[in-house]
Amino acid sequence: MLSYRHGFHAGNHADVLKHVALVALLRILTRKDKPLVVLDTHAGAGMYSLEQGFAVKTAEFRDGIAMLWERNDLPAPVADYVDQVRAMNADGALRRYPGSPWIALGLLRPQDRLRLFELHSTEGPILAQQFAQDGRRVTVTAGDGFAGLKAVLPPPSRRGLVLVDPSYELASDYRAVVTALHDGMRRFATGTYAVWYPLLQSRDAIQLPDRLRKAAGADWLDVALQVKAPSPTGRGMHGSGLFIVNPPWTFSALMRDTMPWLAQALAQDATASFRLDARET
Numbered sequence: 001m002l003s004y005r006h007g008f009h010a011g012n013h014a015d016v017l018k019h020v021a022l023v024a025l026l027r028i029l030t031r032k033d034k035p036l037v038v039l040d041t042h043a044g045a046g047m048y049s050l051e052q053g054f055a056v057k058t059a060e061f062r063d064g065i066a067m068l069w070e071r072n073d074l075p076a077p078v079a080d081y082v083d084q085v086r087a088m089n090a091d092g093a094l095r096r097y098p099g100s101p102w103i104a105l106g107l108l109r110p111q112d113r114l115r116l117f118e119l120h121s122t123e124g125p126i127l128a129q130q131f132a133q134d135g136r137r138v139t140v141t142a143g144d145g146f147a148g149l150k151a152v153l154p155p156p157s158r159r160g161l162v163l164v165d166p167s168y169e170l171a172s173d174y175r176a177v178v179t180a181l182h183d184g185m186r187r188f189a190t191g192t193y194a195v196w197y198p199l200l201q202s203r204d205a206i207q208l209p210d211r212l213r214k215a216a217g218a219d220w221l222d223v224a225l226q227v228k229a230p231s232p233t234g235r236g237m238h239g240s241g242l243f244i245v246n247p248p249w250t251f252s253a254l255m256r257d258t259m260p261w262l263a264q265a266l267a268q269d270a271t272a273s274f275r276l277d278a279r280e281t
Contacts, residue, residue, distance in 0.1 A: 006123075006167070010048035011061030011085075011097040013227045013266045014240035016068070018196050019103055020081045020262065021223070021242050021255065022163065025192065026107040027080065028248040029161060035111040037155035038104045040163045041145025041180070043116040045123045046130040047088070048097045061097060063227070067266055069094050077258050078265075100163055101127065105138065114138045115152055117145030146180045154188035162188075165196040174204040174211075181245065182215040189218065192246045199239035201230050212243045213279070221247045223255050224275045228268035241275075252278055 009015065029036055050061050068074060068082055084106055088098045098106075101116050108114060114137060118124040124142040131138040141148055149162065164180055166173040177195055184193060197208050209222055224241030231238065244251070259274040266272065 006044040006048070006099065008058045009060050010099070011050060011065040013060075013064045013225065014196070014198070014237070015097070016064045016081070016266065017223075017225045017240055017262070018165065018194075018242060019084070019100065020077055020258065021194065021244070022100060022103055023081045023084055023107065024077045024251060024254055025161060025194065025244070025248065026104060028251055029159070029192065030107065030109055030112070032159070033111075034159050035113065035157040036108065037113045037115060037152075037157060037160040038108065038163070039115045039117075039149065039152060039155075039160060040100050040104070040165070041117050041149060042165045042167070043101045043118045043127055043140075043145075044099045044120075045118075045126045046099050046101045048099065049095070050097055051095050061094075063266065063268060065097060066094060071265070075258050075261050077254055078262065100165065101131070101138075104163075105131075105134070108137070110137070112137065113155075115148075116140045117143060117148045119144050146176050149180055149184055150187070153184055154191070158188075158190065160188065160191045162191055162193045163196075164193065168198055168200075168205070171204060174208055177208070178211045178215050181212060182217075185215070185217050185245065190246065192248060193244065195243040195245075197241050197243065198237045199224060199226060199230075199241060200237055201234045209241060209243060216243075216245045216279075218246050219281055220245045220279050221252050221255065222275075222277045223259060225259070225263060225266065226271065226273050226275075227263075227266050229271040247278075252280065 084103050088096050128140040221244045226239035263274040
Protein backbone atom coordinates (compact mmCIF):
# COMPACT_ATOMS: atom_id res chain seq x y z
CA MET A 1 0.00 0.00 0.00
CA LEU A 2 2.78 2.42 0.91
CA SER A 3 5.51 1.37 -1.52
CA TYR A 4 6.42 4.88 -2.64
CA ARG A 5 9.97 6.02 -1.82
CA HIS A 6 10.86 9.56 -2.78
CA GLY A 7 14.51 8.60 -3.15
CA PHE A 8 13.73 7.31 -6.65
CA HIS A 9 12.71 10.85 -7.67
CA ALA A 10 14.93 13.04 -5.49
CA GLY A 11 16.13 16.16 -7.26
CA ASN A 12 14.03 15.65 -10.39
CA HIS A 13 12.24 18.41 -12.30
CA ALA A 14 9.27 18.24 -9.93
CA ASP A 15 11.51 18.75 -6.91
CA VAL A 16 13.12 21.71 -8.64
CA LEU A 17 9.78 23.44 -9.20
CA LYS A 18 8.54 22.65 -5.71
CA HIS A 19 11.71 23.72 -3.95
CA VAL A 20 12.33 26.88 -5.97
CA ALA A 21 8.84 27.93 -4.86
CA LEU A 22 9.39 26.76 -1.27
CA VAL A 23 12.58 28.78 -0.89
CA ALA A 24 10.94 31.88 -2.37
CA LEU A 25 7.88 31.51 -0.12
CA LEU A 26 10.00 31.16 3.01
CA ARG A 27 12.19 34.13 2.11
CA ILE A 28 9.08 36.31 1.97
CA LEU A 29 7.27 34.83 4.97
CA THR A 30 10.28 35.14 7.29
CA ARG A 31 10.61 38.88 6.68
CA LYS A 32 8.10 39.50 9.47
CA ASP A 33 9.34 39.06 13.02
CA LYS A 34 6.35 37.03 14.21
CA PRO A 35 7.06 33.28 14.49
CA LEU A 36 6.22 31.07 11.52
CA VAL A 37 5.21 27.40 11.57
CA VAL A 38 5.92 25.22 8.55
CA LEU A 39 3.88 22.01 8.30
CA ASP A 40 4.89 19.26 5.86
CA THR A 41 2.26 16.54 5.50
CA HIS A 42 4.40 14.06 3.56
CA ALA A 43 7.98 14.80 4.60
CA GLY A 44 9.69 11.66 3.26
CA ALA A 45 13.13 10.62 4.48
CA GLY A 46 14.53 14.16 4.62
CA MET A 47 17.85 13.67 2.82
CA TYR A 48 18.70 11.54 -0.21
CA SER A 49 21.96 10.19 -1.60
CA LEU A 50 22.48 10.75 -5.32
CA GLU A 51 25.43 8.34 -5.43
CA GLN A 52 23.81 5.14 -4.21
CA GLY A 53 20.46 3.52 -3.55
CA PHE A 54 17.17 4.56 -5.12
CA ALA A 55 18.32 7.74 -6.87
CA VAL A 56 20.99 5.89 -8.87
CA LYS A 57 18.45 3.40 -10.23
CA THR A 58 16.36 6.08 -11.91
CA ALA A 59 18.82 9.01 -12.04
CA GLU A 60 15.93 11.45 -12.36
CA PHE A 61 18.06 14.14 -10.74
CA ARG A 62 20.06 14.35 -13.98
CA ASP A 63 17.05 16.02 -15.62
CA GLY A 64 16.48 18.21 -12.58
CA ILE A 65 19.00 19.71 -10.16
CA ALA A 66 21.96 18.46 -12.24
CA MET A 67 20.79 20.61 -15.15
CA LEU A 68 21.30 23.71 -12.96
CA TRP A 69 24.37 22.73 -10.98
CA GLU A 70 27.06 24.13 -13.28
CA ARG A 71 25.15 27.07 -14.74
CA ASN A 72 26.20 30.63 -13.95
CA ASP A 73 23.11 32.39 -15.33
CA LEU A 74 20.54 31.35 -12.73
CA PRO A 75 17.75 33.82 -11.93
CA ALA A 76 17.83 34.95 -8.30
CA PRO A 77 15.08 32.59 -7.00
CA VAL A 78 16.69 29.60 -8.75
CA ALA A 79 20.16 30.58 -7.53
CA ASP A 80 18.81 30.84 -3.97
CA TYR A 81 17.36 27.32 -4.25
CA VAL A 82 20.58 25.88 -5.69
CA ASP A 83 22.49 27.51 -2.83
CA GLN A 84 20.37 25.53 -0.36
CA VAL A 85 21.35 22.31 -2.12
CA ARG A 86 25.01 23.39 -2.24
CA ALA A 87 24.92 23.87 1.53
CA MET A 88 24.40 20.10 1.81
CA ASN A 89 27.30 19.36 -0.56
CA ALA A 90 30.29 21.05 1.04
CA ASP A 91 32.89 19.76 -1.43
CA GLY A 92 31.03 21.23 -4.42
CA ALA A 93 30.07 17.90 -5.97
CA LEU A 94 26.40 17.02 -6.25
CA ARG A 95 26.22 14.03 -3.93
CA ARG A 96 23.15 14.60 -1.74
CA TYR A 97 19.76 16.16 -2.22
CA PRO A 98 17.85 17.75 0.68
CA GLY A 99 14.11 17.23 0.77
CA SER A 100 11.63 19.88 1.83
CA PRO A 101 12.27 19.44 5.59
CA TRP A 102 15.98 20.26 5.32
CA ILE A 103 15.42 23.11 2.90
CA ALA A 104 12.79 24.60 5.20
CA LEU A 105 14.90 24.22 8.34
CA GLY A 106 17.82 25.94 6.65
CA LEU A 107 15.70 29.04 6.09
CA LEU A 108 13.78 29.18 9.36
CA ARG A 109 14.78 31.39 12.27
CA PRO A 110 15.18 30.45 15.96
CA GLN A 111 11.60 31.53 16.73
CA ASP A 112 10.09 29.43 13.91
CA ARG A 113 8.92 25.82 14.10
CA LEU A 114 8.81 22.86 11.71
CA ARG A 115 6.17 20.11 11.99
CA LEU A 116 6.83 17.02 9.90
CA PHE A 117 4.53 14.07 9.20
CA GLU A 118 5.51 10.81 7.53
CA LEU A 119 3.42 7.64 7.44
CA HIS A 120 5.84 5.28 5.68
CA SER A 121 7.19 2.72 8.15
CA THR A 122 10.76 3.00 6.79
CA GLU A 123 10.94 6.67 5.84
CA GLY A 124 9.44 7.87 9.13
CA PRO A 125 12.18 6.52 11.45
CA ILE A 126 14.90 7.79 9.09
CA LEU A 127 13.32 11.23 9.18
CA ALA A 128 13.03 11.21 12.98
CA GLN A 129 16.68 10.21 13.38
CA GLN A 130 17.87 13.01 11.10
CA PHE A 131 16.15 15.68 13.20
CA ALA A 132 16.66 14.12 16.62
CA GLN A 133 19.21 16.80 17.61
CA ASP A 134 16.85 19.68 16.83
CA GLY A 135 13.88 18.66 18.91
CA ARG A 136 13.20 22.19 20.12
CA ARG A 137 12.34 23.50 16.67
CA VAL A 138 11.38 20.32 14.82
CA THR A 139 8.61 17.87 15.63
CA VAL A 140 8.43 14.61 13.67
CA THR A 141 5.21 12.61 13.79
CA ALA A 142 4.95 9.08 12.43
CA GLY A 143 1.47 9.22 11.00
CA ASP A 144 -0.95 10.43 8.38
CA GLY A 145 -0.24 14.06 7.53
CA PHE A 146 -3.76 14.65 6.25
CA ALA A 147 -5.17 13.66 9.64
CA GLY A 148 -2.38 15.45 11.46
CA LEU A 149 -3.36 18.83 10.05
CA LYS A 150 -6.59 18.74 12.01
CA ALA A 151 -4.67 18.63 15.28
CA VAL A 152 -2.19 21.41 14.53
CA LEU A 153 -4.24 24.04 12.68
CA PRO A 154 -4.34 26.86 13.41
CA PRO A 155 -0.79 27.24 14.77
CA PRO A 156 -0.39 29.30 17.95
CA SER A 157 1.32 32.17 16.11
CA ARG A 158 -1.45 32.28 13.49
CA ARG A 159 1.27 32.36 10.82
CA GLY A 160 1.96 29.23 8.84
CA LEU A 161 2.96 27.58 5.59
CA VAL A 162 1.37 24.19 4.91
CA LEU A 163 3.09 22.00 2.32
CA VAL A 164 0.86 19.19 1.05
CA ASP A 165 2.92 16.83 -1.07
CA PRO A 166 1.57 13.26 -1.29
CA SER A 167 2.88 10.73 -3.78
CA TYR A 168 -0.52 10.28 -5.48
CA GLU A 169 0.35 6.60 -5.45
CA LEU A 170 -3.17 6.02 -4.16
CA ALA A 171 -6.21 7.30 -6.08
CA SER A 172 -7.60 8.46 -2.74
CA ASP A 173 -4.79 11.05 -2.50
CA TYR A 174 -6.54 13.19 -5.11
CA ARG A 175 -9.65 13.41 -2.97
CA ALA A 176 -7.62 13.76 0.22
CA VAL A 177 -5.70 16.86 -0.90
CA VAL A 178 -8.91 18.65 -1.83
CA THR A 179 -10.48 17.71 1.50
CA ALA A 180 -7.33 18.76 3.39
CA LEU A 181 -7.27 22.14 1.67
CA HIS A 182 -10.97 22.77 2.27
CA ASP A 183 -10.74 21.73 5.92
CA GLY A 184 -7.48 23.62 6.43
CA MET A 185 -9.00 26.83 5.11
CA ARG A 186 -11.94 26.39 7.45
CA ARG A 187 -9.60 26.07 10.45
CA PHE A 188 -6.87 28.47 9.34
CA ALA A 189 -8.11 30.76 6.58
CA THR A 190 -5.13 33.13 6.66
CA GLY A 191 -2.48 30.43 6.23
CA THR A 192 -0.44 29.90 3.08
CA TYR A 193 -0.95 26.47 1.51
CA ALA A 194 1.23 24.90 -1.19
CA VAL A 195 -0.19 21.75 -2.80
CA TRP A 196 2.07 19.87 -5.21
CA TYR A 197 0.49 17.78 -7.96
CA PRO A 198 1.74 15.67 -10.90
CA LEU A 199 0.95 16.25 -14.56
CA LEU A 200 -0.37 12.88 -15.70
CA GLN A 201 -2.85 11.72 -18.29
CA SER A 202 -5.27 10.25 -15.77
CA ARG A 203 -8.66 11.84 -15.22
CA ASP A 204 -7.98 12.42 -11.51
CA ALA A 205 -4.77 14.32 -12.28
CA ILE A 206 -6.31 16.39 -15.05
CA GLN A 207 -9.27 17.41 -12.87
CA LEU A 208 -7.29 18.16 -9.71
CA PRO A 209 -6.27 21.79 -10.42
CA ASP A 210 -9.89 22.83 -11.02
CA ARG A 211 -11.00 21.04 -7.87
CA LEU A 212 -8.32 22.84 -5.85
CA ARG A 213 -9.42 26.18 -7.25
CA LYS A 214 -12.97 25.53 -6.12
CA ALA A 215 -11.82 24.45 -2.65
CA ALA A 216 -9.50 27.41 -2.08
CA GLY A 217 -12.01 30.10 -1.17
CA ALA A 218 -9.25 32.73 -1.27
CA ASP A 219 -6.57 34.15 -3.55
CA TRP A 220 -4.50 31.49 -5.26
CA LEU A 221 -1.67 30.94 -7.72
CA ASP A 222 -1.56 27.84 -9.90
CA VAL A 223 1.79 27.27 -11.61
CA ALA A 224 2.68 24.21 -13.67
CA LEU A 225 5.80 23.12 -15.53
CA GLN A 226 5.68 20.67 -18.44
CA VAL A 227 9.14 19.35 -19.34
CA LYS A 228 8.18 16.99 -22.17
CA ALA A 229 5.27 15.76 -24.23
CA PRO A 230 2.87 13.29 -22.60
CA SER A 231 3.81 9.69 -23.33
CA PRO A 232 1.93 8.01 -26.23
CA THR A 233 1.19 5.15 -23.83
CA GLY A 234 -0.42 7.51 -21.32
CA ARG A 235 2.03 6.49 -18.61
CA GLY A 236 4.55 8.57 -16.71
CA MET A 237 4.72 12.13 -15.46
CA HIS A 238 5.41 14.84 -18.02
CA GLY A 239 5.56 17.69 -15.51
CA SER A 240 4.12 18.93 -12.25
CA GLY A 241 2.34 21.83 -10.67
CA LEU A 242 2.09 23.76 -7.45
CA PHE A 243 -1.17 25.26 -6.23
CA ILE A 244 -0.61 28.02 -3.68
CA VAL A 245 -3.42 29.52 -1.60
CA ASN A 246 -2.89 32.94 -0.03
CA PRO A 247 0.42 33.54 -1.83
CA PRO A 248 2.35 36.30 -0.07
CA TRP A 249 2.79 39.69 -1.67
CA THR A 250 5.41 39.70 -4.49
CA PHE A 251 5.49 35.89 -4.80
CA SER A 252 3.29 35.72 -7.90
CA ALA A 253 5.40 38.29 -9.73
CA LEU A 254 8.53 36.40 -8.76
CA MET A 255 7.21 33.16 -10.25
CA ARG A 256 6.03 34.93 -13.42
CA ASP A 257 9.56 36.18 -13.95
CA THR A 258 11.17 32.82 -13.16
CA MET A 259 9.02 30.26 -14.98
CA PRO A 260 10.01 31.09 -18.59
CA TRP A 261 13.68 30.56 -17.72
CA LEU A 262 12.96 27.38 -15.74
CA ALA A 263 10.87 25.87 -18.54
CA GLN A 264 13.70 26.41 -20.98
CA ALA A 265 16.40 25.17 -18.62
CA LEU A 266 14.59 21.90 -17.77
CA ALA A 267 13.11 21.21 -21.23
CA GLN A 268 13.41 17.60 -22.35
CA ASP A 269 11.84 18.22 -25.74
CA ALA A 270 10.32 21.01 -27.83
CA THR A 271 6.94 20.82 -26.06
CA ALA A 272 8.30 22.10 -22.73
CA SER A 273 6.20 24.96 -21.40
CA PHE A 274 4.71 26.48 -18.29
CA ARG A 275 1.29 27.65 -17.15
CA LEU A 276 0.60 30.31 -14.56
CA ASP A 277 -2.93 31.24 -13.55
CA ALA A 278 -4.00 33.32 -10.58
CA ARG A 279 -6.95 34.64 -8.68
CA GLU A 280 -5.89 37.83 -6.95
CA THR A 281 -8.43 40.14 -5.34
